Amino acid sequence: MSDFDEKPEQKKRVTAQMVADAAGVSRSAVSRAFTDGAYLDSEKRVRIRQVALELGYQPNALAAGLQGGRSHLVAIFVGNMRSPYDTAFVGHLVGRLNALGKWPILIDGSGAQASTAVEDVLRYPLDAMILRGGSMPEDLVLQCAKIGIPMISSGRPVDIDGVDNVCCRNADGTRSMTEFLIAQGRKKFAYISAPRAYYSSTQRRNGVVQALAQAGRELMAEEDGDFTVDGGFDAGMRLLSNHRPDALICANDATAIGALTAAKEMGWQVPDQIAIVGFDDIDMARWPSFDLTTVMNPIDRSVDAIIELLNRRLETPEKSNEMILVKTELVLRGTH
Amino acid sequence: MSDFDEKPEQKKRVTAQMVADAAGVSRSAVSRAFTDGAYLDSEKRVRIRQVALELGYQPNALAAGLQGGRSHLVAIFVGNMRSPYDTAFVGHLVGRLNALGKWPILIDGSGAQASTAVEDVLRYPLDAMILRGGSMPEDLVLQCAKIGIPMISSGRPVDIDGVDNVCCRNADGTRSMTEFLIAQGRKKFAYISAPRAYYSSTQRRNGVVQALAQAGRELMAEEDGDFTVDGGFDAGMRLLSNHRPDALICANDATAIGALTAAKEMGWQVPDQIAIVGFDDIDMARWPSFDLTTVMNPIDRSVDAIIELLNRRLETPEKSNEMILVKTELVLRGTH
DNA sequence: AAAGTATGTGAACACGTGTGCACAGTCCGT
DNA sequence: ACGGACTGTGCACACGTGTTCACATACTTT
Known part of the structure; x- marks a missing residue:
């Protein structure tokens, strides 16, 4: 009947404690092995990471986010998921955020349930909220500002304290x-x-x-x-x-x-x-x-500006609002 | 100098304890006020929610997700953010997930850092991972399957245990x-x-x-x-x-x-x-x-199928893999 | 009136992690 | 040889919530 036991049906997530037990160290050491700049013997660090890899361990981001630092979650409110420009914009933005280690949560602003969706996503301690086109109801913007979530609006200037803007000329x-x-x-x-x-x-x-x-x-x-x-x-x-x-x-x-x-x-x-x-x-x-x-209406430059504002705002949460104006360029093709 | 105190620069998130203190109840009561089907005097419930509204309280989803239930986070790996079909597809999908109370985290599969992005997002205890087009490296798929994250692939059948498929004929x-x-x-x-x-x-x-x-x-x-x-x-x-x-x-x-x-x-x-x-x-x-x-290649029906598979998989995690084939239709316009 | 039942509530635990603090061990200089 | 600087590690706490358990109260039944 040992065959039965051999399939442990491991459904629970691997935890730092399990790695610690398997590697013969304390749980703290495991945590330090995954945080840059923490004191830990380098040889021990590689051993722990090795064991972690075998067990398939990854630090639980929920628990880590609870700790007080950044959550690395960024909401993107996109007004119109049908518009070719907006979807291309969001595509670029998602790529850049991924590269930065931020996780973009999308909210479809065109749906009827958009307001409640925004309301609900605020249950997460977001690093920021990015508005792309469309119009988020003003009371929600104010609510976000009140909670203290940095907001960056693109395509439609929002003149509210705590909201940065990116807009093309x-x-x-x-x-x-x-x-x-x-x-x-x-x-x-x-x-x-x-x-x-x-x-x-x-x-x-x-x-x-x-x-x-x-x-x-x-x-x-x-x-x-x-x-x-x-x-x-x-x-x-x-x-x-x-x-x-x-x-x-x-x-x-x-x-x-x-x-x-x-x-x-x-x-x-x-x-x-x-x-x-x-x-x-x-x-x-x-x-x-x-x-x-x-x-x-240069997408890459607008996205650059958003990322820049995001970094500055995270660096200095109390800084005053900024508006970055993006220059346009004539593209002369065949219809003039 | 009381003016100074009047601007508390409230940057910390409002917590259930603060609501409890303000409403003169225990923290448990606040928690119950926000969970459906929990025993709580109905009059007390509305009073607590009233106080919560005034203070701008929302239960912290990170802490709630840590509790063991669902996290309501769903990753979408999208192979090509430039393709009109894929972006339209993702647009629909995001809308449906929002309506379901799920939060879609987007991963740009075309970027060079796509693999590490997938690896990193696995730090969150995802409810599911949805693959749209493109090809996620097989080792990552296997890793997700090993961790036990339900996966649904659309546009490219994946024959791995624990992966459901939606594909058009x-x-x-x-x-x-x-x-x-x-x-x-x-x-x-x-x-x-x-x-x-x-x-x-x-x-x-x-x-x-x-x-x-x-x-x-x-x-x-x-x-x-x-x-x-x-x-x-x-x-x-x-x-x-x-x-x-x-x-x-x-x-x-x-x-x-x-x-x-x-x-x-x-x-x-x-x-x-x-x-x-x-x-x-x-x-x-x-x-x-x-x-x-x-x-x-009907987007709405494919998305319906994904949602259906998602619900079934969350209901019965151990169910066997399924493949839903979506019927196509001829659209006769002017070029035939 | 006593016993039993339905209803409502608070204390305490668990979730999994990051990190401050104290402590042990090693190396160096006088 | 001894004190101080430095390195490495474990303990314990905090983060904010959902939920079980026990208990208190009000209400019903014999």
Whole structure:
């Protein structure tokens, strides 16, 4: 019947005490073997780690986090998991956080249960909370701030104590794009926007209007999109049926791709009759079918900024709020 | 000088003991106020929760998880954070997990540090680990299995004890698509694949070959792509320069979109001269510029299956492995 | 009125780890 | 030879919670 015993069905997690017993040392020694900079005979350290490896031991992060230090957990609230830009953004961010030894917990901000999800995740002592686009209800932001969780918002500035911001220079981007198109000889400008709730669309529109005003011009037409390809397509159809602009600036790339498709379908020659440009420089903008001229909203630089702010905030929790503005760049392809 | 005291700079987390003191009850009562099904006077319960709300108290999930029950943490290993299909998949999955009260920790499998990241995240007592696409090194899979962490793999079957699988019927999908195209009168078939390392590409190719064999035919041409639009574009260029097929089946939608663009650029009439079809039905397949006929690889049903397997595995940890096969559907649009 | 039962609550333990503190042992300088 | 500096290690405490157990109180039954 010893066969029965041979399958211990080890379901319990291996604990430091078991390693200590197996290696003939105290539990403290095991703990020290896994903490850098702790006093421990180096030969003993390797022996302990060897035993730990054989037993499959890993320090329990829950117990360690309880200890008072950092938990290494970072929540990411992402407003729209469908948007190509946001998903690409989150992809980069996750990679960087992983490399830093931080663990990103994702919260889908588009779901109906987003508020309760945020509320519940606060049961974990988070190192930080990162907001990507979308809008987290203000009372939740305040609650996080009250609890003392560092927050970093990207894509929509949040003016609350304890919240750092990373934002791209939206107006600068569309302003220089508009100036470029004016210099190129374009005269009749139109804009496809996004709902007012999207902060960045308004900013981008401002840039266009400012550059036009500087040149003594103004928008000849305007339509409402919704940051999606379908929305851009519909808005493009409506706009190009009623007006004949020679430059169409869109609130983002998805909108521009939709509008570009609509224009081609209606028989417009791009870029001969009309320039159509977007904002963001998502992967699809580069696809040969679109070859979209656009304003780059640099993901890598924004993520760098987030990581930088995160490190600074963890270093000095009481520091004053910061806002890092990320520069845009014109990406000149085939639609201007 | 009382002003000085009024700003306590409360940085420490509120603990159950503080709530107990403030409410004039024992700490146990506070704990019970937050656990469903615990004996506690209902009037007292609401009073405690009221005090907790005012103080901003939330039970510390780290300490609670230490208690022995579930940790509610679920790791998601995602092979490629750039792929539109995978990111959409993860988006859905995150939403569903949030609604279930599980917290998804993301691991970027494409980074160089992916292995150590997986190793490190195992310090948390995870409820489960979900693999989406990509390939997690086998030794890590075995390590997870040894520790006893339930694993669910999606997109690439893993035949290891303790690993459940969700997989779409790749071969069935391309087989019925091929049969459909044959019935439609197409005769000369070509295929653009992905590297052999991608399990699903091989399966999809098999479906094509089987359907052709059934009709007494075989592939007339074949090129290697890499599951990306650029790869599909290049492969399409090469293939269509040297052959004149009337049906081109691609390993996934991104490849098909690239090939479609190449075909149009070379002056091919789609679908009159050639049918070009993909696999997955990503958002972009629906975009008006592509209007791609494809095989739907249903994300919602796959995610449903994952959630189902997760629940069953948590219910009965010792149950035998399961494999759920997800049915595909033809999506007939404009490129056939 | 006594005995039994239902209800509510506090004390104490367990979870697994990091670390301050005290102590043992070794090496060096005078 | 002796005191001091240095190195290495175990003990014990703290972290914040869920839960068992015993106990106190109120209520019902014979």
